[in-house]
Amino acid sequence: xxxxxxxxxxxxxxxxxxxxxxxxxxxxxxxxxxxxxxxxxxxxxxxxxxxxxxxxxxxxxxxxxxxxxxxxxxxxxxxxxxxxxxxxxxxxxxxxxxxxxxxxxxxxxxxxxxxxxxxxxxxxxxxxxxxxxxxxxxxxxxxxxxxxxxxxxxxxxxxxxxxxxxxxxxxxxxxxxxxxxxxxxxxxxxxxxxxxxxxxxxxxxxxxxxxxxxxxxxxxxxxxxxxxxxxxxxxxxxxxxxxxxxxxxxxxxxxxxxxxxxxxxxxxxxxxxxxxxxxxxxxxxxxxxxxxxxxxxxxxxxxxxxxxxxxxxxxxxxxxxxxxxxxxxxxxxxxxxxxxxxxxxxxxxxxxxxxxxxxxxxxxxxxxxxxxxxxxxxxxxxxxxxxxxxxxxxxxxxxxxxxxxxxxxxxxxxxxxxxxxxxxxxxxxxxxxxxxxxxxxxxxxxxxxxxxxxxxxxxxxxxxxxxxxxxxxxxxxxxxxxxxxxxxxxxxxxxxxxxxxxxxxxxxxxxxxxxxxxxxxxx
Amino acid sequence: xxxxxxxxxxxxxxxxxxxxxxxxxxxxxxxxxxxxxxxxxxxxxxxxxxxxxxxxxxxxxxxxxxxxxxxxxxxxxxxxxxxxxxxxxxxxxxxxxxxxxxxxxxxxxxxxxxxxxxxxxxxxxxxxxxxxxxxxxxxxxxxxxxxxxxxxxxxxxxxxxxxxxxxxxxxxxxxxxxxxxxxxxxxxxxxxxxxxxxxxxxxxxxxxxxxxxxxxxxxxxxxxxxxxxxxxxxxxxxxxxxxxxxxxxxxxxxxxxxxxxxxxxxxxxxxxxxxxxxxxxxxxxxxxxxxxxxxxxxxxxxxxxxxxxxxxxxxxxxxxxxxxxxxxxxxxxxxxxxxxxxxxxxxxxxxxxxxxxxxxxx
Numbered sequence: 001x002x003x004x005x006x007x008x009x010x011x012x013x014x015x016x017x018x019x020x021x022x023x024x025x026x027x028x029x030x031x032x033x034x035x036x037x038x039x040x041x042x043x044x045x046x047x048x049x050x051x052x053x054x055x056x057x058x059x060x061x062x063x064x065x066x067x068x069x070x071x072x073x074x075x076x077x078x079x080x081x082x083x084x085x086x087x088x089x090x091x092x093x094x095x096x097x098x099x100x101x102x103x104x105x106x107x108x109x110x111x112x113x114x115x116x117x118x119x120x121x122x123x124x125x126x127x128x129x130x131x132x133x134x135x136x137x138x139x140x141x142x143x144x145x146x147x148x149x150x151x152x153x154x155x156x157x158x159x160x161x162x163x164x165x166x167x168x169x170x171x172x173x174x175x176x177x178x179x180x181x182x183x184x185x186x187x188x189x190x191x192x193x194x195x196x197x198x199x200x201x202x203x204x205x206x207x208x209x210x211x212x213x214x215x216x217x218x219x220x221x222x223x224x225x226x227x228x229x230x231x232x233x234x235x236x237x238x239x240x241x242x243x244x245x246x247x248x249x250x251x252x253x254x255x256x257x258x259x260x261x262x263x264x265x266x267x268x269x270x271x272x273x274x275x276x277x278x279x280x281x282x283x284x285x286x287x288x289x290x291x292x293x294x295x296x297x298x299x300x301x302x303x304x305x306x307x308x309x310x311x312x313x314x315x316x317x318x319x320x321x322x323x324x325x326x327x328x329x330x331x332x333x334x335x336x337x338x339x340x341x342x343x344x345x346x347x348x349x350x351x352x353x354x355x356x357x358x359x360x361x362x363x364x365x366x367x368x369x370x371x372x373x374x375x376x377x378x379x380x381x382x383x384x385x386x387x388x389x390x391x392x393x394x395x396x397x398x399x400x401x402x403x404x405x406x407x408x409x410x411x412x413x414x415x416x417x418x419x420x421x422x423x424x425x426x427x428x429x430x431x432x433x434x435x436x437x438x439x440x441x442x443x444x445x446x447x448x449x450x451x452x453x454x455x456x457x458x459x460x461x462x463x464x465x466x467x468x469x470x471x472x473x474x475x476x477x478x479x480x481x482x483x484x485x486x487x488x489x490x491x492x493x494x495x496x497x498x499x500x501x502x503x504x505x506x507x508x509x510x511x512x513x514x515x516x517x518x519x520x521x522x523x
Numbered sequence: 524x525x526x527x528x529x530x531x532x533x534x535x536x537x538x539x540x541x542x543x544x545x546x547x548x549x550x551x552x553x554x555x556x557x558x559x560x561x562x563x564x565x566x567x568x569x570x571x572x573x574x575x576x577x578x579x580x581x582x583x584x585x586x587x588x589x590x591x592x593x594x595x596x597x598x599x600x601x602x603x604x605x606x607x608x609x610x611x612x613x614x615x616x617x618x619x620x621x622x623x624x625x626x627x628x629x630x631x632x633x634x635x636x637x638x639x640x641x642x643x644x645x646x647x648x649x650x651x652x653x654x655x656x657x658x659x660x661x662x663x664x665x666x667x668x669x670x671x672x673x674x675x676x677x678x679x680x681x682x683x684x685x686x687x688x689x690x691x692x693x694x695x696x697x698x699x700x701x702x703x704x705x706x707x708x709x710x711x712x713x714x715x716x717x718x719x720x721x722x723x724x725x726x727x728x729x730x731x732x733x734x735x736x737x738x739x740x741x742x743x744x745x746x747x748x749x750x751x752x753x754x755x756x757x758x759x760x761x762x763x764x765x766x767x768x769x770x771x772x773x774x775x776x777x778x779x780x781x782x783x784x785x786x787x788x789x790x791x792x793x794x795x796x797x798x799x800x801x802x803x804x805x806x807x808x809x810x811x812x813x814x815x816x817x818x819x820x821x822x823x824x825x826x827x828x829x830x831x832x833x834x835x836x837x838x839x840x841x842x843x844x845x846x847x848x849x850x851x852x853x854x855x856x857x858x859x860x861x862x863x864x865x866x867x868x869x870x871x872x873x874x875x876x877x878x879x880x881x882x883x884x885x
Contacts, residue, residue, distance in 0.1 A: 086598070086599070087601075088601050088680050088681055088682070089598045089599060089600065089601055089680040089681075089707075090598065090599040090600070090601070090680075091601045091602050091603075091680075092558050092561065092599060092600050092601060092602025092603075092638075093554070093557050093558065093561065093599050093602075097557060097561065098557055117598070119598065119707040119708065120591070120594050120597070120598070120707065120708045121707075121708075123707070125598070125680075125681070125707065126681075153597055153598050153599075154597050154598065187593070187596065187597055188596045188597065189596065189597045189598070189599060190554075190557075190596075190599070302553075309830075311830060396790075396791075397829075397830055397845070399790075492772075492841065493774065505593065
């Protein structure tokens with residue numbers, strides 16, 4: 001059986017056909033307004049190139065930046081009734097307090113505060129105020145709001161009150177979709193609540209988009225299950241994405257890094273994705289992108305999603321190469337960008353770019369090499385050195401250990417990468433240009449637990465970690481992971497400062513291969 | 524020095540500077556920043572006055588948050604607690620406060636007094652009781668000047684409050700700590716009521732201006748794509764301890780505190796070396812591979828994300844994170860015998876004798 005991986009980016013839609021560990025064919029198309037036609041073009045291209053019988057494709061995995069772009073561009077955002085259970089606590093900072101004004105307005109700017117919520121140890125701050133919920137429901141109906149989010153204080157330790165509130169709302173407003181913060185986020189009320197509100201505001205778009213994907217697959221005669229990749233490179237079922245579009249927010253860079261890991265078989269290394277204008281550099285650990293330590297901003301909103309730690313530098317195939325009065329040669333950050341095919345010297349233009357340097361030095365064979373044959377050797381030498389220095393610095397920033405780990409070069413601009421960077425070997429996989437579609441095709445299933453445990457009544461830290469691991473494993477299996485392939489990739493505990501009773505916050509994440517998939521990820 | 528005002532936008536720099544002086548602890552000042560920003564938006568800017576402009580007979584009161592910063596990230600305050608604590612303390616004392624004091628110029632508590640100052644219209648005195656963050660209530664310069672922490676009022680978001688009278692500041696810490704836990708892990712307190720004369724004697728001067736400056740340096744350097752470490756070292760007469768990546772992190776809970784040890788592998792100039800930092804909420808000691816101390820409490824050990832350049836808290840430490848550790852000399856008051864007894868290495872259970880940062884090897 002075969003798998004189809006698709007990456008729907010802002011500019012390009014790429015598709016690959018894979019059989020077990022082999023990439024049979026890749027195809028690049030343009031992303032279209034309706035999504036569907038771009039996906040159809042890409043997948044037909046890949047299927048055609050591979051010559052595979054489409055009835056033998058049994059799984060489709062899609063990576064998309066569609067929902068991230070919607071938030072960043074403030075498009076297709078619906079108004080949300082943002083209901084928080086926490087009074088008398090939390091009143092000083094109402095829902096969306098730290099959002100940019102334009103996004104808050106796009107999301108309806110309707111925050112409601114209700115008595116309720118929990119303490120860190122599970123006691124109620126106040127009983128849920130159901131009468132207030134009734135008044136809010138009347139308001140929702142009067143204003144014809146279609147989606148609501150519910151966020152309770154400490155819901156990651158107890159989801160009950162959020163669930164009760166949802167049932168209550170659905171009785172009075174049966175047509176409203178309700179998103180619970182505890183289904184989405186971790187400890188950190190504002191960040192989790194913001195994620196729930198953004199999620200609610202994107203529900204209509206995710207419904208349409210997932211349907212567009214389904215339509216594209218159906219029209220191509222592909223009648224099989226399809227999955228969408230989430231932030232950490234693992235998969236969600238299409239129905240889950242309809243409910244939780246925010247979980248796809250960082251899938252773009254994640255897929256390109258995971259794809260690079262797969263194409264090379266490396267589980268640790270530095271992935272350098274060189275495009276036309278910028279280079280994204282990230283580290284792979286155990287085959288997964290290393291996550292950012294600090295809080296990540298999406299469209300101006302602080303979130304606590306797990307996102308890859310990606311460092312960007314202004315270097316790409318189209319970077320301008322210039323010599324200043326002191327005779328120093330600089331490369332980037334300015335770039336001719338997508339106009340490279342007209343403006344670079346080797347393409348008949350008259351702008352000296354990083355690509356021209358690579359061609360002049362015989363490191364790449366693109367365009368018309370005779371147009372750069374006359375370049376001054378001193379300039380090309382200095383430009384080469386400047387490019388290498390930029391790449392080396394970026395790689396050093398992402399390097400995890402002094403051990404010699406490989407550098408994996410992907411992306412259209414990876415011709416700029418030398419064969420070695422200081423003591424590090426550079427690997428250039430085949431199919432480097434469609435690494436992110438490959439990343440989608442090889443994604444895994446995960447399960448995660450992040451909660452405060454109380455180490456009392458004889459409970460040990462080890463026992464709690466084990467319990468968390470078991471819960472995470474159950475979640476992964478419920479999401480479709482094959483039990484035999486499950487392994488723990490994150491396991492950490494943070495004792496809560498100043499609290500006796502040994503309250504500790506435990507975070508465990510496990511991953512496994514998709515049930516029934518013969519293909520395995522790298523390693 | 525004359526008085527100046529802090530506006531909504533300027534709270535951004537105050538919070539960033541406060542996170543840096545938090546020496547890894549004290550919680551992320553983000554929530555406090557938002558509270559101050561909304562209070563300033565509603566009531567107008569905060570006036571910061573020099574300790575020299577405080578009259579000797581004024582009543583000056585520190586207000587702060589007590590408890591687990593992690594709880595505060597989830598159970599945000601109602602917003603009225605600190606003011607309520609202050610008003611009850613005023614009622615108990617039978618007089619109104621004339622000015623507010625920041626107890627801790629690091630972490631969440633560096634920003635909370637700005638919110639209360641905006642809401643009450645009281646001026647905030649340019650200084651604090653720690654010049655950094657410390658985990659316990661008695662660890663302030665005022666304790667060394669024999670200012671009592673009590674009478675103190677502790678208040679929660681539900682409307683519960685109590686007045687504490689204790690025989691020592693250490694006892695105040697014990698009593699208030701247990702009430703904080705019952706109140707749900709976080710509470711707001713008004714304590715150490717003192718005269719203007721006592722303020723002038725005990726306060727660590729100009730630390731509100733300092734965190735503002737630090738925040739501006741960090742923001743400015745980052746805007747120019749530079750890591751702020753070097754600029755901060757030059758500005759604060761500090762010392763680069765090392766740059767390294769976390770390769771092991773061990774945490775344990777002892778006595779209700781987050782204690783732990785991080786092992787870091789040196790990077791860049793420190794390539795090939797190994798370092799260790801110990802913390803109890805805050806970073807307390809940094810050692811090299813030969814167990815030689817590089818910096819010891821009460822000198823400040825501050826962490827910056829080596830990539831992004833933002834301050835890092837101990838709870839954010841994780842495997843693989845690259846940080847630059849910077850040592851800063853603490854206030855001279857902490858280097859006195861009384862200061863070392865209160866917050867020196869021995870109090871936290873370390874065998875090493877305190878040696879000033881400047882006298883330690885690099």
